Amino acid sequence: MNLLTETNWGAIAIATIVYCAFSGMWHRQFMFGKMWERAMGFQRTEIWKETTIYFVVPFISCLITTISVSVLIQLIKPASISAALSLGLLLGVGFATAVTCTNAVIPTMKKPLVFGAITGSAHAIGITLVALIIYSMS
Secondary structure (H helix, E strand, O other), rough: OOOOOOHHHHHHHHHHHHHHHHHHHOOOOOOHHHHHHHOOOOOOOOOOOOOHHHHHHHHHHHHHHHHHHHHHOOOOOOOOHHHHHHHHHHHHHHHHHHHHHEEEEHHHHHHHHHHHHHHHHHHHHHHHHHHHHHHHHH
16 A cells, blocks of 8 residues: 555645644734744834745645644544544644644743643644544545
8 A cells, every 4th residue: 555645635735724724823913923922032023024934834844744644544544533533632732742842942932831832732733633634534
């Protein structure tokens, strides 16, 4: 079995867009963006603008993560939606949130636990959504 050729690329496209859009909204000013910026010690100026890299890199990262989750679902073959939910939570909390919190503990981070909680929870929820979408469309 070739895992990449037998992959539902439509499901990967949809799950990637959902994950990326959800994470992007999570970090916007109307949700947790202001707290997230304060946690990093970032001061937004009036002339500051998001450049292309702020959209391209997260999209590519969400795509790679979604492909990885899809491969794991093919290998593990969860028997139910609740098993897919458990897998998503395990990957999201057990890997993404844990790595995010570890990376947040750097000398320049003003509030590493706040940063870890905001970004880690975005990944945990996003990856769980990915697992549910991939499972449901497979």
